[in-house]
Amino acid sequence: MHFRASGRRIAVDVDSWHLPLPTGEILNRLRQSGFVLRDIDVSRLSLSCVERSVYRRGARFVEAPRAFDCSSFAKWLYAERGIWIPRRCLHQFSAGIPVEDDEIMPGDLAFLSGSICPPVGTPDAHVSHVGVVTDRGLVVHATPDAQLGVSCDDLTHWKRKESWCGARRFVPFGRDVLTFDIPSHLEIETSDDVCWHLLETIDWSN
Structure with a gap:
C-alpha cells in the first residue's frame, strides 16, 4: 500500500x-x-476538536487546529495520520476508495452535496461538504454555523439526506x-x- x-x-x-x-x-x-x-486515531482526533475549533471558509492549513473549513479539517486529520489527501472535498471524494453505505467504518470520510458550484466539467462537482466518521456512529465536521465550529451529527441522519453522496476510505480495511x-x-x-x-x-x- x-x-x-x-x-x-x-x-x-x-x-x-x-x-x-x-x-x-x-x-x-x-x-x-x-x-x-x-x-494517531483519526476518529478520536476529530472528536477532540468538537466545540474547540472555529469554522472559517478557506481556512489555511497553518491555522489548524484553531480554525477549519470542512475539507481542511479532513485534510488536517489525515495529515496527522501521515497521509496526504487533496485539499478540496470534491477531490477527496474522487481520490478515496468507495465504501458501501452498510460498510462504513470509523475514519472513513462522509460526503454531502450542496450549492457550491465548481468549474464546469469538474468530476464529482456535486460534492461540497465532508466529515469524518467516528466509532460512535457520528460524523464530525466543520460546519458554517459560526456558533458550532466543529460539531457532530448522526451518521444515520446523514445517510437519509437527499444530499448524501456516500463515503470514501483512505486506509484499506x-x-x-x-x-x-x-x-x-x-x-x-x-x-x-x-x-x-x-x-x-x-x-x-x-
Whole structure:
C-alpha cells in the first residue's frame, strides 16, 4: 500500500513490503534511523476538536487546529495520520476508495452535496461538504454555523439526506498501517521511500 507523506509525517503498511525481516526488526531499524512511531486515531482526533475549533471558509492549513473549513479539517486529520489527501472535498471524494453505505467504518470520510458550484466539467462537482466518521456512529465536521465550529451529527441522519453522496476510505480495511515522524536528515516523500531506506540497511552479502 502506497502513501504520500504529509509534512514530516508518513504512514506505512509494513506487511505490504514483503521484506526479509520480521516486523519487530523492521520497527527496530526504523527507530534506530530516527523514525518515531505515533499513535494517531483519526476518529478520536476529530472528536477532540468538537466545540474547540472555529469554522472559517478557506481556512489555511497553518491555522489548524484553531480554525477549519470542512475539507481542511479532513485534510488536517489525515495529515496527522501521515497521509496526504487533496485539499478540496470534491477531490477527496474522487481520490478515496468507495465504501458501501452498510460498510462504513470509523475514519472513513462522509460526503454531502450542496450549492457550491465548481468549474464546469469538474468530476464529482456535486460534492461540497465532508466529515469524518467516528466509532460512535457520528460524523464530525466543520460546519458554517459560526456558533458550532466543529460539531457532530448522526451518521444515520446523514445517510437519509437527499444530499448524501456516500463515503470514501483512505486506509484499506484490515491493513495495519503505522504512522511515523520522519527524521530530519532523511528525504521521505512516500512510504516507498521508507522501504528503500530499510533495504539500504540490510547486509545482502550474507
